Amino acid sequence: MQTRPLGRTGIEVSRLCLGTMTFGEQNSEAEAHEQLDRAVAFGINFIDTAEMYPVPPKAETQGLTEAYVGSWLKQRGDRDDVIIATKAVGPGPEHIRGGPRLTRDHIHQAIDASLKRLQTDYVDLYQLHWPDRNTNFFGKLGYAHQENEDATPLEETLSALKELVDAGKVRSIGLSNETPWGVMRSLHLAEKMDLPRVASIQNPYNLLNRSFEVGLAEIAHREDVGLLAYSPLAFGVLSGKYLNGAWPEKGRLTLYERFKRYTSPEAEAATKDYVELAREHDLDPAQMALAFINSRSFLTSNIIGATTLDQLESNLASESLKLDDDVLSAIEDIHRRMPNPCP
Numbered sequence: 001m002q003t004r005p006l007g008r009t010g011i012e013v014s015r016l017c018l019g020t021m022t023f024g025e026q027n028s029e030a031e032a033h034e035q036l037d038r039a040v041a042f043g044i045n046f047i048d049t050a051e052m053y054p055v056p057p058k059a060e061t062q063g064l065t066e067a068y069v070g071s072w073l074k075q076r077g078d079r080d081d082v083i084i085a086t087k088a089v090g091p092g093p094e095h096i097r098g099g100p101r102l103t104r105d106h107i108h109q110a111i112d113a114s115l116k117r118l119q120t121d122y123v124d125l126y127q128l129h130w131p132d133r134n135t136n137f138f139g140k141l142g143y144a145h146q147e148n149e150d151a152t153p154l155e156e157t158l159s160a161l162k163e164l165v166d167a168g169k170v171r172s173i174g175l176s177n178e179t180p181w182g183v184m185r186s187l188h189l190a191e192k193m194d195l196p197r198v199a200s201i202q203n204p205y206n207l208l209n210r211s212f213e214v215g216l217a218e219i220a221h222r223e224d225v226g227l228l229a230y231s232p233l234a235f236g237v238l239s240g241k242y243l244n245g246a247w248p249e250k251g252r253l254t255l256y257e258r259f260k261r262y263t264s265p266e267a268e269a270a271t272k273d274y275v276e277l278a279r280e281h282d283l284d285p286a287q288m289a290l291a292f293i294n295s296r297s298f299l300t301s302n303i304i305g306a307t308t309l310d311q312l313e314s315n316l317a318s319e320s321l322k323l324d325d326d327v328l329s330a331i332e333d334i335h336r337r338m339p340n341p342c343p
Contacts, residue, residue, distance in 0.1 A: 048085045174202060183216065201228065228303055229293050229303060234271075
């Protein structure tokens with residue numbers, strides 16, 4: 001398993017990271033532990049979770065994912081052998097703290113609750129799940145500037161994160177669903193106010209959504225704030241299993257109507273071409289999609305997720321897959337014809 005540096009922290013993380021948002025919804029605690037065991041045995045040292053998980057977010061299941069990871073950590077021991085990342089949610093879900101914000105008080109409440117569920121004294125990477133201001137994320141298009149007078153100042157949020165670092169509860173900090181302005185503003189404030197420097201940005205990145213390459217990829221290189229790529233298979237769409245009107249019984253898109261981001265006619269057309277390309281070269285479509293992400297120079301880690309061990313094994317196999325120049329060139333040809341059908 002290749003490893004890559006997590007920003008300038010001195011922490012080395014595996015190129016594949018195990019995502020856990022299905023734990024507590026589509027996966028039981030026993031299944032979660034099986035996935036964690038298999039991932040670590042394969043060489044993954046990086047586990048990503050969030051206080052909001054599992055997804056879809058619901059009051060009755062909120063926190064179960066961290067709790068399952070926590071029971072595994074307690075059972076396994078050797079806490080220092082794995083890198084645990086979690087996240088504090090931005091404004092939105094009322095069932096979390098009555099309406100979460102990224103204020104000093106909420107940040108402290110969030111980390112203490114996460115540490116309790118995770119049964120650990122610290123997390124290695126603490127991320128802001130999405131911004132506490134009006135901006136674009138989760139596929140929102142267009143931009144009409146509108147000041148949010150109630151937005152938590154970024155200075156307050158980053159200062160609270162510094163308190164967590166100083167207290168030993170957090171080793172490093174990161175952003176998620178963030179824009180180029182947000183990343184650069186965070187870096188500026190860190191330098192100006194002697195605050196922790198963000199180490200990574202967790203944003204969507206896949207063959208149907210390469211918007212990270214515009215703006216953020218340059219920041220990743222020049223500022224050492226690498227990508228933690230989520231939704232690398234576009235909710236499983238890039239496996240090809242939803243093509244031609246197919247709706248697998250246990251597929252995420254079949255079970256949950258909320259996951260529509262990658263289901264447009266344009267996305268299906270592009271997916272069809274990517275799947276055909278993979279099969280022309282005797283490649284598994286999902287593994288080709290993951291291997292493409294693994295090859296990106298701005299990547300820190302590729303967050304894979306699965307609901308079955310068979311899916312996990314297939315995803316793990318992408319680590320050793322190196323795409324040849326013909327395949328990479330053909331991927332670029334498709335991208336030029338159908339760029340980012342799902343921003």
